[in-house]
Amino acid sequence: xxxxxxxxxxxxxxxxxxxxxxxxxxxxxxxxxxxxxxxxxxxxxxxxxxxxxxxxxxxxxxxxxxxxxxxxxxxxxxxxxxxxxxxxxxxxxxxxxxxxxxxxxxxxxxxxxxxxxxxxxxxxxxxxxxxxxxxxxxxxxxxxxxxxxxxxxxxxxxxxxxxxxxxxxxxxxxxxxxxxxxxxxxxxxxxxxxxxxxxxxxxxxxxxxxxxxxxxxxxxxxxxxxxxxxxxxxxxxxxxxxxxxxxxxxxxxxxxxxxxxxxxxxxxxxxxxxxxxxxxxxxxxxxxxxxxxxxxxxxxxxxxxxxxxxxxxxxxxxxxxxxxxxxxxxxxxxxxxxxxxxxxxxxxxxxxxxxxxxxxxxxxxxxxxxxxxxxxxxxxxxxxxxxxxxxxxxxxxxxxxxxxxxxxxxxxxxxxxxxxxxxxxxxxxxxxxxxxxxxxxxxxxxxxxxxxxxxxxxxxxxxxxxxxxxxxxx
Amino acid sequence: xxxxxxxxxxxxxxxxxxxxxxxxxxxxxxxxxxxxxxxxxxxxxxxxxxxxxxxxxxxxxxxxxxxxxxxxxxxxxxxxxxxxxxxxxxxxxxxxxxxxxxxxxxxxxxxxxxxxxxxxxxxxxxxxxxxxxxxxxxxxxxxxxxxxxxxxxxxxxxxxxxxxxxxxxxxxxxxxxxxx
Ligand code: SF4
Numbered sequence: 096x097x098x099x100x101x102x103x104x105x106x107x108x109x110x111x112x113x114x115x116x117x118x119x120x121x122x123x124x125x126x127x128x129x130x131x132x133x134x135x136x137x138x139x140x141x142x143x144x145x146x147x148x149x150x151x152x153x154x155x156x157x158x159x160x161x162x163x164x165x166x167x168x169x170x171x172x173x174x175x176x177x178x179x180x181x182x183x184x185x186x187x188x189x190x191x192x193x194x195x196x197x198x199x200x201x202x203x204x205x206x207x208x209x210x211x212x213x214x215x216x217x218x219x220x221x222x223x224x225x226x227x228x229x230x231x232x233x234x235x236x237x238x239x240x241x242x243x244x245x246x247x248x249x250x251x252x253x254x255x256x257x258x259x260x261x262x263x264x265x266x267x268x269x270x271x272x273x274x275x276x277x278x279x280x281x282x283x284x285x286x287x288x289x290x291x292x293x294x295x296x297x298x299x300x301x302x303x304x305x306x307x308x309x310x311x312x313x314x315x316x317x318x319x320x321x322x323x324x325x326x327x328x329x330x331x332x333x334x335x336x337x338x339x340x341x342x343x344x345x346x347x348x349x350x351x352x353x354x355x356x357x358x359x360x361x362x363x364x365x366x367x368x369x370x371x372x373x374x375x376x377x378x379x380x381x382x383x384x385x386x387x388x389x390x391x392x393x394x395x396x397x398x399x400x401x402x403x404x405x406x407x408x409x410x411x412x413x414x415x416x417x418x419x420x421x422x423x424x425x426x427x428x429x430x431x432x433x434x435x436x437x438x439x440x441x442x443x444x445x446x447x448x449x450x451x452x453x454x455x456x457x458x459x460x461x462x463x464x465x466x467x468x469x470x471x472x473x474x475x476x477x478x479x480x481x482x483x484x485x486x487x488x489x490x491x492x493x494x495x496x497x498x499x500x501x502x503x504x505x506x507x508x509x510x511x512x513x514x515x516x517x518x519x520x521x522x523x524x525x526x527x528x529x530x531x532x533x534x535x536x537x538x539x540x541x542x543x544x545x546x547x548x549x550x551x552x553x554x555x556x557x558x559x560x561x562x563x564x565x566x567x568x569x
Numbered sequence: 570x571x572x573x574x575x576x577x578x579x580x581x582x583x584x585x586x587x588x589x590x591x592x593x594x595x596x597x598x599x600x601x602x603x604x605x606x607x608x609x610x611x612x613x614x615x616x617x618x619x620x621x622x623x624x625x626x627x628x629x630x631x632x633x634x635x636x637x638x639x640x641x642x643x644x645x646x647x648x649x650x651x652x653x654x655x656x657x658x659x660x661x662x663x664x665x666x667x668x669x670x671x672x673x674x675x676x677x678x679x680x681x682x683x684x685x686x687x688x689x690x691x692x693x694x695x696x697x698x699x700x701x702x703x704x705x706x707x708x709x710x711x712x713x714x715x716x717x718x719x720x721x722x723x724x725x726x727x728x729x730x731x732x733x734x735x736x737x738x739x740x741x742x743x744x745x746x747x748x749x
Contacts, residue, residue: 140664155661158585158720206591206611224612226601237598244594257592258585258720529613 163470172265174464198246205239313421313506316341327396343416386473582628
């Protein structure tokens with residue numbers, strides 16, 4: 096008879112995510128479920144509101160990557176107006192998105208994952224966090240804090256606020272880059288770049304001690320999806336969708352984002368508020384695919400900037416076609432920080448960023464619009480239908496983290512398989528499962544709401560529901 | 570003197586208020602020397618501890634888990650701060666109150682917008698039930714101080730924390746009382 100391990104917060108109120116692990120008759124792990132327990136209902140309460148408001152409202156889906164929602168929403172609005180935005184506006188939107196990639200990836204690496212990687216996955220939970228990192232590695236922690244700050248300041252210099260700037264709107268943007276802002280970014284760039292390069296070299300050294308993690312932290316074949324430019328270059332703001340398989344073979348290319356429904360289906364499971372998107376031609380759940388930094392590096396032909404492309408060539412040696420271990424999300428994230436910094440630097444010489452032609456005016460010219468952007472965690476879709484007055488009739492949001500849902504479940508199962516044999520929970524499993532999930536940098540605010548507090552209590556249940564074993568981490 | 574025990578938590582919000590807390594940037598390093606962070610989504614402690622001095626609560630009370638947690642937090646905390654507009658007024662999280670009942674909201678997301686296995690997630694003991702109405706924190710438990718903003722800018726958070734650290738009851742004025 097099959098058994099089930101439930102990983103559950105002590106009183107079920109401490110966190111927004113839970114995990115359960117199902118065993119087969121032989122006591123081996125059959126499957127794992129990553130449960131997301133929050134829901135806020137944006138798709139419903141946006142109905143009836145003017146589409147002009149959508150950028151401001153949907154940014155509040157997520158305070159970690161509000162710029163992604165701001166951009167995807169404004170782009171869906173551009174489609175409804177049926178206009179091309181001024182070239183300066185596109186460049187400025189790109190610059191803000193690059194700032195966001197830097198800040199969000201820095202948060203994921205320095206504030207959230209470096210404590211696992213540098214202090215150790217089995218170090219005390221009381222200090223395995225950014226404050227513990229400040230105590231143990233002050234210079235490294237400070238450099239990471241400042242790198243995130245750099246990204247946040249770019250957002251603020253353009254939009255007037257670090258979080259939820261009211262700046263990108265259907266038709267363009269509200270303001271351009273001022274001369275003092277340009278100076279400030281220019282002056283900060285060398286430090287930011289040094290931090291990124293240092294983090295990359297530290298991470299590569301760490302890899303030697305993390306052989307086991309690279310093997311079991313979500314290492315399996317899946318498809319990968321991301322935006323690419325016309326020649327296959329890495330994209331973060333525009334472009335078309337590309338899917339590759341685990342051998343690195345392109346299986347669908349230059350798919351216009353407006354056709355996403357032909358390629359992406361969404362399934363619902365009774366045990367989570369997070370939907371499970373899948374690649375429609377392969378069905379569910381065979382159509383498992385991953386998005387985000389690892390996927391973007393796997394789908395792109397090149398990164399398009401010299402230092403990052405050099406690093407990409409090292410990265411590619413880790414795979415056979417595509418790089419399939421989710422542990423390398425960390426590596427991919429650092430490489431993306433580097434290319435973002437290189438691109439920001441190139442923008443600093445572009446006079447057009449000071450242009451005052453920033454916004455195209457139009458009325459409702461199309462009753463439907465799909466806007467897409469590469470959020471730090473992966474491809475983000477906003478799909479709106481409006482009436483003749485521009486009031487929202489329907490909204491569908493496909494969020495990056497949701498698209499990794501199937502892969503996160505499989506990652507938990509893979510790690511558990513390593514640590515569960517028969518009705519006993521092995522030492523170290525909880526921390527490894529958390530770290531494995533953290534490699535994806537899941538942003539559950541985006542999907543439904545935020546979840547940052549992870550499971551505490553693992554219960555291994557017998558066929559009759561009796562408790563076989565239990566592990567609690569306080 | 571023992572260092573002040575500080576907690577941060579999030580209920581129904583977008584984590585933007587927490588990101589603004591991280592926007593304290595290098596002042597976080599000073600703060601680390603003055604307080605002890607005992608519970609927060611950015612750390613791994615899972616159980617809300619006893620005898621917390623200050624808790625910053627982001628987000629509105631939106632489901633049964635939020636409600637249970639905020640009652641426990643109130644019992645164990647000396648100074649409870651409604652942190653950001655969602656906590657203070659309900660804000661965006663409470664928008665769902667005005668449009669539909671819970672069923673309608675879930676229906677739209679999981680039945681109409683799904684392609685496969687359309688159903689409302691409801692596994693007992695796993696996904697918590699939504700409250701019929703989203704409420705701001707002070708409708709659930711008494712709140713000591715309100716820190717408005719969506720999110721409150723880092724400077725405003727710092728100003729409140731500095732006053733608490735100095736042992737004076739925090740008073741916000743002028744610009745610092747702005748919503749949005
Ligand atoms: S107040 Fe604003 S920033 Fe804070 S959680 Fe609510 S929506 Fe997010």
